[in-house]
Amino acid sequence: MRHTISVLVENKFGVLSRISGLFSGRGYNIESLSVNETTDPQVSVMTIVTTGDDWIIEQITKQLNKLIDVIKVVDMTELDHVEREMVLIKVSPRQEDKAEVLRLAEIFRGRVVDSSQKTYTIEITGEEKKIEAIVELLRPMGIKEFVRTGKIAIAREGIKKS
Amino acid sequence: MKITGAEIFIECLKKEGVKHMFGYPGGVVLNIFDRLHDEKDLQLILTRHEQGAVHAADGYARATGKPGVVLVTSGPGATNTVTGIATAYMDSIPMVIFTGQVPTLLIGNDAFQEADIVGITRPCTKHNFLVKDVEDLAQVIKEAFHIAMAGRPGPVLIDLPKDVTTHKAEFVYPESVKLRSYNPTYEGNKYMIKQAAEMVAHAKRPVIVAGGGVVLSGASKELKEFAEYADLPVTMTLMGLGGFPGSHRLSLGMLGMHGTFYANKSIQESDLLIAIGMRFDDRVTGKIDAFAPHAKIIHIDIDPTSIRKNVRVDIPIVGDVKKVLTVLNKVMKEEVKEQWVEVRKAWAKQLDAWRKERPMTYDRDSEVIKPQYVVEKIYELTKGDAIIATEVGQNQMWAAQFFKYDKPRTWLSSGGLGTMGYGFPAAIGAQLAFPNKLVIDIAGDGSIQMNIQELATAVINKLPVKVAILNNRYLGMVRQWQELFFQERYAHTKLDDTVPDFVKIAEAYNAVGLRATKKSEVEPVLKEAFSIKRPVFMDFVTDWHEKVYPMVPAGAAIDNMLFYEETKKSEKKLKAVK
Secondary structure, eight states: OEEEEEEEEEOOTTHHHHHHHHHHHTTOOOSEEEEEEOSSTTEEEEEEEEEOOHHHHHHHHHHHHHSTTEEEEEEGGGSOEEEEEEEEEEEOOOGGGHHHHHHHHHHTTOEEEEEOSSOEEEEEEEOHHHHHHHHHHHHHHHEEEEEEOOOEEEEOTTOOOO | OEEEHHHHHHHHHHHTTOOEEEEOOOGGGHHHHHHHTTOSSSEEEEOSSHHHHHHHHHHHHHHHSSOEEEEEOSTHHHHTTHHHHHHHHHTTOOEEEEEEEOOGGGTTSOOTTOOOHHHHHGGGSSEEEEOOOGGGHHHHHHHHHHHHHSSSOOEEEEEEEHHHHHSEEEOOOOSOOOOTTOOOOOSOOHHHHHHHHHHHHHOSSEEEEEOHHHHHHTOHHHHHHHHHHTTOOEEEOGGGTTSSOTTSTTEEEEOSTTOOHHHHHHHHHOSEEEEESOOOOHHHHBSGGGSSTTOEEEEEESOGGGTTSSSOOSEEEESOHHHHHHHHHHHHHHHSOOOOHHHHHHHHHHHHHHHHHSOOOOOTTOSSBOHHHHHHHHHHHHTTOSEEEEOSSHHHHHHHHSSOOOSTTOEEOOOSSOOTTOHHHHHHHHHHHOTTSOEEEEEETTGGGGSGGGHHHHHHTTOOOEEEEEEOSBOHHHHHHHHHHSTTOOTTTBOGGGSOOHHHHHHHTTSEEEEEOSHHHHHHHHHHHHHOSSOEEEEEEBOTTOOOOSBOOTTSBTTOOBOSTTHHHHHHHHHHHO
16 A cells, blocks of 8 residues: 655754665555655754555555654554645647646646747646646647656644544 | 863763773874873774774774774774774764864865765765764863763774864863663663563563673673573573673574574574563574464563564563663562562473473584584683683684673674674773673684784784684685585685794784694694683684584574484475475
8 A cells, every 4th residue: 555654853864864765674665755844954854755564664664664764653654644746847838738637737736837939837736636637638739848756744633543 | 271172082981980991093083092192091002904993993892882983084094993983883883083174174074084074974884974073072072972872882983183273272072971862761661560570470482582782781790690590491592602601501492594403493483582681683583474373472671663674563662671670570570479580490391392302412423623612612711700702703603602691792793794803903992991801702714814903003013812723724604504505616715825823923023823734633723722821813724614503594484493313314405485
């Protein structure tokens, strides 16, 4: 099963390689990873998406906790939480598709952040499924370039998943 | 007053109570070595190879329980420590390794003797540091010693750029360390301990499996109390030897691939396994699905990742073995009804029957020197009062099987990584810590050649280590596998005529060399060696064909054993297994 794990770490150099080294060294898979500073500049948060059965996920969280620079590990999948990704898509549609591209962007609450004679660059934020849906819809229109962030996640306040 | 980084380094080590360290000089650590030159209370033992320095510090740590300390230079000096560090990491041995580094401004420049040792050792250290500012030095050293010893111990590396050793700072040594990100659990969960006690009280066929954690946490006394009170048989992993007295009536000896028949059998038939400070290594469990099929498992370990890593566990207890056992003993005595006396009698009877069915054995009538005979003689002559180091391979297994370790920290062996060349420098480290103890390295003719240069270290420092070389002219353990599994095709395991004359080597280093070629010469050679207050190489020319039995073929269940008495029959059986 897929898990989104949030890891609070000391913001020291080499900490990312300690974490990625742990995953590669023990044969775990990282599907997506995002790192950023928190409000405390000495602390960073990493959001890691990984897959595995319960045994593997238990090992992953324990192994992460064992690293000296790791302050806290939260398996978001066990909590009610909000997940977001962002994607920037550069489309070069044919003349007759241009209106459809803009319409799709609007439906998905995207924004056009750059345009040229031949292209539109659209920014879209949302959950994984939403991102995948817009990509699928835009694909026939001619996607020229495409970048996507790792997932970030935050727990909802005061609710525990039963 | 401000002092240099090199001086801070020395002051910190003194504050940590370090008396001895091992190392090798080089360009970027010259400032430290220069300061060390005048030090009387802090002695550096110069080894002849950096790997030897790390193993020596490791042996020192295993024998004393204090962290071993190493100081080497950058680049090749640093990379030469890697095998030693990985060895210590696998066996959870506390160490602090200082490596020199090129000046901070040159880092990343492919400078002369530069190596990214922090990157290289990241997966084989418990933690590591690169000190970039002399102001951080004292704090980092304090943290390193703390991390090395806290929780599950392990090696910690500190990389010291040259300019950090020359720059000056005010020296303030922190009184204590508090890391918000590292707080191991020492006290076991009381509720779980109570449950465990109930389980022990009701078990019909319980077995304790004691691992290296018992030795590391200093819990031998508590373990003995526990085993004796509830009448529990104890088997030990390779790392657990000495954690429980090998000569005790409740001891079943070692379990696993080369464990005793009765230890493995007890596991397979048991209804309750009490795993203490061990991690269910594949050499212990054999085929994991067939391991302890009828047993519930109580697992006590300080490292949560060890629990439920390889086997399912019914009662997990995260905590320091000594602390958990102390509470468990109390609960057993005060809160649990003593109701096991009768059932234990039946279990003890069964265990005795297995002991009689398949005792540890070898051909005792042989005129050719059997390696097991040498180990048994060492045990007999020392009455077990010695520190035994081993190399890796057949020598290690025979030393584990035919010597009974009654005290913790008298058995120094590379269990997890299986490092040939470990034993001799480790013995040197232990001898430095205990100058008046008899320290013996049980070696093979292959392994001893991996760090043979350390004979110079032993001689110059007057460390009277004894090396018993079980010389079979082969890389014996690999040869054994080739004989059993590769149709006797001895690819690159036959050393034969290329084995050097160990007596002459010893003499060339100004040590003593002795040789025994007949069984009758074994005892006189050992007696003579033990009476000499100098390093001695003993060359025992042994039966090359001898194999380590019992043996569980890799991937088989641990009661699927091959036995000494039926070597021929075993080999047939083996073919059937394949």
